Amino acid sequence: MTEVTKGDTAPAFTLPAAGGGEVSLSDFAGSPVVLYFYPRDDTSGCTTEAKDFTTAAAEFEAAGAVVLGVSKDSVASHDRFAAKHDLNVRLLSDEESDVCERYGVWGEKKMYGKTFMGIERATFLVGPDGKVAEIWRKVKVPGHVDAVLDAVKSL
Template identity: 65%
Template sequence: MPEIGSPAPSFSLPRDGGGTVALADFAGRKVVLYFYPKDDTPGCTTEAIDFTRLAPEFAAADTVVIGVSKDSVKAHDKFCRKHGLGIILASDEAGDTCERYGVWGEKSMYGRTYMGIERATFLIGRDGRIAAIWPKVKVAGHADEVLAAARAL
């Protein structure tokens, strides 16, 4: 996982609605890059809805929000339509970006071990460096906490 103060790993990924999204697209702006396990699951849906609810406030703080999972663009499009999401969702099907950000790893549920995305959020400053990291995110209140950090940056 990158450390606070280190350069944010670059990425260019397919995104919801078509096209691509790259970190370089937002040079000079703040970026919230949040990683989540799976579209349309309870925690991931709540998190996406919370970031969407606060999207105007993030925009006012000159901050773009990008959610990343290994789901396909088609799945992202369906997820966005179903829940009226208003944030960018990037598809990292190959998992390269997840690995560079250190969020791909061994997880455990109901006694079963498997590989998956650890829910984590990175706040990237205007200078392209990691300004804050929230590892192993708990969804309740998280988007509000990230917004406060973005405003303070």
């Protein structure tokens, strides 16, 4: 697993997307990309985060940015999650955790005394130049989307 740091060129990827098709980071060359990694569809924190990004979607679009959510859940799971909560954020499936590993968000986690492998909630802001402009690790959901939007606006 690698550790992506601020100023690095963002690791390229192509992943299957909810609703069909594939999405590549290169599809958005010249535009800011908010790439947020979350542990699992339809859990409380992940649902709140996705709803917060959906609520702010028009502001991100006005700033010229695209928002992409990534988890290991299947495309079918993403489709159900998006439909259930009226999400308009593009959700990408990294079932093999290849992209999660390249961004350094796949690793050992502990909860309720158990150790397991999982996704660290993290967000990467990729600037129009393809370089990582900002990183938020171990994200706490309340207020996070506002912080990301402020960073996008300051690019």
